[in-house]
Amino acid sequence: MTYTFHTDIDPQELDAFVENSDQNSLFxxxxxxxxxxxxxxxxxxxxxxxxxxxxxxxxxxxxxLGKTLLYIPRGPVMDYHNYxxxxxxxxxxxxxxxxxxxxxxxxxxxxxSRIYPYSEKDKEHPMQNTDIVAMLKxxxxxxxxxxxxxxxxxxxxxxxxxxxxxxxxxxxxxKTRASIRTAERKGAELYEGHEYISEFAQAMQETEARxxxxxxxEEYFRNMMEVYGDxxxxxxxxxxxxxxxxxxETELAELEQKxxxxxxxxxxxxxxxxxxxDRKDLxxxxxxxxxxxxxxxxxxxxxxxxxxxxxxxxxMGNNASYLRIRASYLLYKAFFDRCVELGIHYVSMGGIExxxxxxxxxxxxxWLMEVEEYIGEFNxxxxxxxxxxxxxxxxxxxxxxxxxxx
Numbered sequence: 001m002t003y004t005f006h007t008d009i010d011p012q013e014l015d016a017f018v019e020n021s022d023q024n025s026l027f028x029x030x031x032x033x034x035x036x037x038x039x040x041x042x043x044x045x046x047x048x049x050x051x052x053x054x055x056x057x058x059x060x061x062x063x064x065l066g067k068t069l070l071y072i073p074r075g076p077v078m079d080y081h082n083y084x085x086x087x088x089x090x091x092x093x094x095x096x097x098x099x100x101x102x103x104x105x106x107x108x109x110x111x112x113s114r115i116y117p118y119s120e121k122d123k124e125h126p127m128q129n130t131d132i133v134a135m136l137k138x139x140x141x142x143x144x145x146x147x148x149x150x151x152x153x154x155x156x157x158x159x160x161x162x163x164x165x166x167x168x169x170x171x172x173x174x175k176t177r178a179s180i181r182t183a184e185r186k187g188a189e190l191y192e193g194h195e196y197i198s199e200f201a202q203a204m205q206e207t208e209a210r211x212x213x214x215x216x217x218e219e220y221f222r223n224m225m226e227v228y229g230d231x232x233x234x235x236x237x238x239x240x241x242x243x244x245x246x247x248x249e250t251e252l253a254e255l256e257q258k259x260x261x262x263x264x265x266x267x268x269x270x271x272x273x274x275x276x277x278d279r280k281d282l283x284x285x286x287x288x289x290x291x292x293x294x295x296x297x298x299x300x301x302x303x304x305x306x307x308x309x310x311x312x313x314x315x316m317g318n319n320a321s322y323l324r325i326r327a328s329y330l331l332y333k334a335f336f337d338r339c340v341e342l343g344i345h346y347v348s349m350g351g352i353e354x355x356x357x358x359x360x361x362x363x364x365x366x367w368l369m370e371v372e373e374y375i376g377e378f379n380x381x382x383x384x385x386x387x388x389x390x391x392x393x394x395x396x397x398x399x400x401x402x403x404x405x406x
Contacts, residue, residue, distance in 0.1 A: 002049055003085070005092035009043040009055060017045070017055050018077050019308040023110040025074035026305055026312045027155075028057050032073070034227040040068075044096065046078070046089050054078035054089050056107075060100055067386055070097045072107035073155055080111065080132045090139060094380055103383040103390060108155050113146065114373040118160075118365040121356050129375050141378035148354030156351025159372040160364040164347070166340050168368060169333070176329065176366040183237070183330035186281070187244035188299055190334055192235045194225050196301075199236045203301030203317030216315065221303060224314070228305045235334055237299040237327035241289040248282045288321075299327035304335055310346045311339050332367060 011030035018028045026032060033041035040060035045052050056076035061069040076093070078085055097105040111132060116125045137143050150156045169177070191199075201218035225232045252275060259271045288297075302316045313335065318328055339347060349369065352361040356371065381387045 003088045004047045007042045007044050009045040014043050014055050017052050021077050023077045024310055025110045026307055027073040028075045028077055031227045035224050066101055068100050068102045070102045070105045074110040103386040105380040108377040111375045112372055113375045116371055118369040118371055133375050136378055141380050144377040150351050150353050153377040157374050157376050158352050158354045160349040160352045161370050161372050162347045162368045164368050179326045179329040180333050183326045186325045187239050188237045188325050188327040188330050190235055190237055196234055196236045197222055197225055199298050200234050200301035202298050206319040207317040231306050233304045236301040237331055238296050239299055240296050242295050245285050248278050252278050299325055300331055302331045311344050312348045313350055
């Protein structure tokens with residue numbers, strides 16, 4: 001057995017190794033380094049007699065005073081039950097980190113501590129991979145713990161995911177299917193293609209304004225689109241006021257004709273209710289059209305990336321003024337349908353709060369959701385003084401600066 005450490009693994013070889021691993025993650029494939037283009041990077045790995053047996057995309061963040069932070073998102077990818085391999089790879093990565101004047105080597109393996117259906121969130125579930133956590137701690141890696149808050153670690157420890165089949169739609173809750181029909185009935189129309197990147201960015205700006213947070217700008221999304229090419233899917237949902245108003249006016253005229261000719265009291269009441277609902281919808285649309293002063297409005301947008309057998313829902317934005325149309329449900333269905341077309345049956349819907357009770361988590365739970373709990377983040381501290389300043393003092397200084405600006 002001869003292990004050798006490398007920092008220049010061919011990107012295509014790296015991708016093939018990651019994609020064929022049970023630890024497959026888009027955050028460990030080479031394109032993620034191009035997305036994080038404000039960091040340096042290295043494609044590292046271990047060969048045994050020339051064969052790649054472990055790999056890690058290492059992101060290198062520059063810090064003041066010539067220091068750096070080395071971070072391996074959802075990695076390294078390796079057999080964590082092979083202690084000799086783990087020790088060799090971490091020793092080599094630690095030496096590489098020191099060479100780059102790193103204050104810390106940070107990593108969070110793509111290994112789960114628990115996985116269960118959202119519907120069973122209140123039940124007890126056995127912990128997995130506790131032996132690996134103990135082994136990494138005994139090596140000298142500080143475990144951040146089984147954190148709950150989404151902001152307590154670099155990557156969320158709780159994740160929403162779905163394993164689904166081609167007939168997933170029939171397994172959805174009746175309310176979810178009804179929301180999809182509502183979106184279609186109320187005029188949400190989907191548009192797909194990289195030419196809609198600006199409209200997608202606009203939807204994200206709506207979400208930023210609603211939540212009072214800064215997410216990503218159009219330049220960032222455009223870079224991601226260019227990096228992933230055809231493996232980046234962009235869709236937006238729009239409402240055309242003129243078209244939807246015309247459809248409602250036509251439907252109202254037809255309903256009123258039917259009402260005049262109808263003899264059954266039961267059917268008459270149903271028609272009257274439908275007419276009242278359409279009139280309300282029409283009045284709302286007319287008011288919104290006047291307010292917007294344009295023919296079309298962006299309802300929502302979604303961006304996802306994918307590789308061999310998994311898709312990652314990376315960003316989604318909603319226009320809060322039009323949530324009643326439920327366009328996000330129509331978008332989610334379109335992305336699940338695309339997965340079926342591609343032969344992908346695993347979707348990561350992104351990080352969630354560990355409390356599992358917030359609105360976003362409840363929305364994701366409509367989609368055959370499973371809760372994934374990762375084993376968490378580990379830190380091998382190389383410069384304790386600088387690391388303390390970065391972890392403790394720097395965030396406090398930023399908060400103080402924000403407070404002073406306000």
